[in-house]
Amino acid sequence: MQAPLSTRTHPRLTPRARWDNFQRRYAPYIFISPFFVLFAVFGLFPIVFSLYLSFHSWQPAAGLGDMDFVGWRNFTDNLTDPTFWQSLRNTIVIGLESGIPQHLIAIPLAFAIHMGLRRMQGILTALYFAPYITSVVAITVIFFTLFSWQYGVVNAVLSSLHDLPVIGGLFPEEKVNWLGNRSFVQPAVATVVVWRYVGWNVVLYLSGLQSIPRDLYEAASVDGATTWQQFRFITLPLLRPIMFVAITLTLIGNLQLFEEPYILTGDSGGIGNMGLTTVMYMYRTYNFYSDAGLAAAMSWLLFLVIGVLTLVNNRLFGRSGLARAD
Amino acid sequence: MKKTLTALTLALVASVAGAQTKKTITVGVFPDLDSVVKAALPGFYKTHPNIEVKINSLAYADHHNALTTALSTGSGANDVEAIDFGYIAKFAEGGGLVDLSKAPYNAGSLRSRFVAYTMPQATTQDRRIVAIPTDIGPGSMYYRTDFLKKAGVRPVDLTKSWDSYIAAGKKLVAANPGTFLIPDASEVATIIIRTGLQPGEGLYFDKDNKVLVGPNNPRFVRAFTVAKQIRDAKLDAKVGASFSADWTTGFQKGNFATEVSGAWLVGHMQNWLAKDFAGKWNATQLPGNTFTSYGGSFYGIPNQSKNKAEAWELIKYLTTNPDQQVLAFKTTGAFPALLAAQNAPLFNEGVPYLANQKARVLWRQAALKIKPIDVNRLDPVAEQIVNDSLSAVLDGSKSVQQALTDAQGLIQRRAR
Numbered sequence: 001m002q003a004p005l006s007t008r009t010h011p012r013l014t015p016r017a018r019w020d021n022f023q024r025r026y027a028p029y030i031f032i033s034p035f036f037v038l039f040a041v042f043g044l045f046p047i048v049f050s051l052y053l054s055f056h057s058w059q060p061a062a063g064l065g066d067m068d069f070v071g072w073r074n075f076t077d078n079l080t081d082p083t084f085w086q087s088l089r090n091t092i093v094i095g096l097e098s099g100i101p102q103h104l105i106a107i108p109l110a111f112a113i114h115m116g117l118r119r120m121q122g123i124l125t126a127l128y129f130a131p132y133i134t135s136v137v138a139i140t141v142i143f144f145t146l147f148s149w150q151y152g153v154v155n156a157v158l159s160s161l162h163d164l165p166v167i168g169g170l171f172p173e174e175k176v177n178w179l180g181n182r183s184f185v186q187p188a189v190a191t192v193v194v195w196r197y198v199g200w201n202v203v204l205y206l207s208g209l210q211s212i213p214r215d216l217y218e219a220a221s222v223d224g225a226t227t228w229q230q231f232r233f234i235t236l237p238l239l240r241p242i243m244f245v246a247i248t249l250t251l252i253g254n255l256q257l258f259e260e261p262y263i264l265t266g267d268s269g270g271i272g273n274m275g276l277t278t279v280m281y282m283y284r285t286y287n288f289y290s291d292a293g294l295a296a297a298m299s300w301l302l303f304l305v306i307g308v309l310t311l312v313n314n315r316l317f318g319r320s321g322l323a324r325a326d
Numbered sequence: 327m328k329k330t331l332t333a334l335t336l337a338l339v340a341s342v343a344g345a346q347t348k349k350t351i352t353v354g355v356f357p358d359l360d361s362v363v364k365a366a367l368p369g370f371y372k373t374h375p376n377i378e379v380k381i382n383s384l385a386y387a388d389h390h391n392a393l394t395t396a397l398s399t400g401s402g403a404n405d406v407e408a409i410d411f412g413y414i415a416k417f418a419e420g421g422g423l424v425d426l427s428k429a430p431y432n433a434g435s436l437r438s439r440f441v442a443y444t445m446p447q448a449t450t451q452d453r454r455i456v457a458i459p460t461d462i463g464p465g466s467m468y469y470r471t472d473f474l475k476k477a478g479v480r481p482v483d484l485t486k487s488w489d490s491y492i493a494a495g496k497k498l499v500a501a502n503p504g505t506f507l508i509p510d511a512s513e514v515a516t517i518i519i520r521t522g523l524q525p526g527e528g529l530y531f532d533k534d535n536k537v538l539v540g541p542n543n544p545r546f547v548r549a550f551t552v553a554k555q556i557r558d559a560k561l562d563a564k565v566g567a568s569f570s571a572d573w574t575t576g577f578q579k580g581n582f583a584t585e586v587s588g589a590w591l592v593g594h595m596q597n598w599l600a601k602d603f604a605g606k607w608n609a610t611q612l613p614g615n616t617f618t619s620y621g622g623s624f625y626g627i628p629n630q631s632k633n634k635a636e637a638w639e640l641i642k643y644l645t646t647n648p649d650q651q652v653l654a655f656k657t658t659g660a661f662p663a664l665l666a667a668q669n670a671p672l673f674n675e676g677v678p679y680l681a682n683q684k685a686r687v688l689w690r691q692a693a694l695k696i697k698p699i700d701v702n703r704l705d706p707v708a709e710q711i712v713n714d715s716l717s718a719v720l721d722g723s724k725s726v727q728q729a730l731t732d733a734q735g736l737i738q739r740r741a742r
Binding site: 177287 | 703704
């Protein structure tokens with residue numbers, strides 16, 4: 001009975017017509033599916049699962065059957081955990097200490113390369129970009145050795161500077177325990193982050209500079225504007241859109257800081273946990289404390305913080321700023 | 327033609343059949359334990375011709391991460407899994423490993439064959455045995471004989487008590503400018519925290535999960551106080567954790583007069599850490615008549631393994647066969663957890679790096695005196711909190727009492 005029924009409702013098509021039909025209606029979906037499949041498996045699923053996890057208590061080594069629903073407890077536990085707040089504070093302080101210098105160095109540097117060293121631009125860009133593509137582990141291990149207290153190069157240079165006449169007094173007499181002294185851990189981490197990302201930002205700003213018409217500068221110099229005036233009144237305002245992009249990227253990246261402090265502090269967060277960022281604490285909670293639910297809740301809290309700060313940045317710098325520039 | 331074809335078919339069938347009776351199991355290990363398993367296989371195949379072993383070796387942290395993932399998702403684990411001392415509590419309480427105390431394994435009956443403190447490390451609070459010990463790291467103190475001689479300090483001055491250790495240390499540093507008594511003062515606190523435990527006490531929690539850390543616990547007060555004395559007397563190099571850059575360089579430059587660590591440290595010293603100082607180092611027991619362990623490894627079977635019987639055969643061979651344990655010791659210097667193996671003639675021979683001192687006898691004595699410590703699922707949390715508060719004491723930002731009060735509060739918060 002089945003077969004005649006189906007032939008009645010669907011008129012019989014030639015194979016050719018079917019194929020055309022299939023191609024028209026379904027082939028595009030098949031061609032585009034790899035992205036959606038990959039996104040579902042590696043993007044969507046972990047996000048949804050971590051949200052689910054954040055309401056459960058789960059020791060990963062016990063297997064999936066061991067999850068217990070605990071409601072909001074993971075969130076309240078995190079919000080009442082002094083170490084969580086400290087990690088957030090550390091993240092923001094290191095983020096500022098590394099984020100602000102990055103841009104303060106990158107913008108003038110990009111401007112100088114763009115204006116003065118046009119012929120060298122390619123090679124300089126490559127040079128500045130190199131730290132960004134170098135393995136972060138290799139970078140951090142090298143800095144770890146440079147910052148070494150007893151035997152590090154940084155301290156060796158400082159102490160030889162101290163021995164100089166006249167300016168010697170400006171430099172410390174005793175070796176600085178960069179990674180073993182509360183006050184120096186965060187600047188040390190920030191230094192590595194700045195070193196790594198300045199080049200990236202230079203490249204971003206260079207691309208922004210290239211979109212500014214040259215004749216604006218020519219007109220300005222005809223009018224007798226100095227280089228500083230050109231920078232102040234042409235470059236900075238017209239660079240606003242790219243500054244917004246660069247600062248947003250820095251903001252999100254710095255709030256998720258992990259590798260640099262992780263290696264520099266030997267995964268412990270350093271003296272007094274001063275180098276412990278929120279992502280490091282999350283990793284520690286999951287990996288060493290075997291508390292996956294608590295770690296998942298922490299990641300959602302961090303997501304909220306990033307969201308709010310990005311919104312604030314958007315308000316200060318983004319839409320309204322762009323509108324004014326127009 | 328037809329005959330050859332038949333013969334060929336027969337041969338093919340026979341080889342397939344032969345392969346089918348042979349069972350392949352996998353072992354998950356990390357370096358250097360992988361070389362121990364590799365060296366064990368020829369001997370194992372002789373007695374177990376029907377088992378084929380495949381070694382899956384990953385870097386130390388990767389191995390344990392992969393095992394966590396496999397246990398959490400319920401698939402992907404090896405039939406036998408090596409577990410390091412630092413991870414055993416986590417996996418023990420997790421429930422993903424076979425309870426070897428039950429039939430057909432009855433591992434409880436093996437208990438007396440191992441160094442006493444090892445089996446309890448792999449035994450959960452509800453008396454499940456989740457892994458069998460293979461090697462141990464009995465703690466010992468290493469000292470530079472040349473520095474001692476120059477300062478007129480005898481080894482016994484270092485070991486009589488922690489007070490005498492500090493007093494001798496002051497002389498040592500004064501007579502040998504540029505040297506330090508110990509890489510980091512916190513190492514001493516770690517030892518003291520691990521010794522003198524009352525029955526039913528874990529490191530940080532008692533049997534009833536009550537937090538032991540606090541300003542009224544003499545063990546922690548003493549540990550913090552002694553470490554602070556060493557720091558204040560400027561006797562330590564403040565290098566932080568072992569294997570940090572300053573720790574390594576300090577060893578290579580020969581700046582440390584003593585170091586406390588496991589028996590396995592000698593292997594590192596002779597191979598790379600302090601190659602130039604062969605014959606100048608010697609070993610002795612830890613100060614204050616204390617005995618503690620630095621690491622060790624175990625083998626367990628994940629619940630998800632489909633070849634549990636064969637896996638158990640391999641574990642038994644690796645852990646309870648004296649010849650194999652001696653071979654492991656020869657291969658990587660992994661000190662046997664099996665008592666029977668510790669009496670091999672090899673253990674009475676001198677250690678060339680330590681100026682032919684018979685240090686293995688010393689380590690054997692230490693191993694026999696180390697007391698078992700109950701593990702708790704929250705040990706890693708408590709350990710981190712205690713370490714943080716210790717560093718606050720050492721750098722002078724908190725008093726001992728204050729730091730321990732704060733630590734107590736933080737651990738109690740997590741333990742509820």
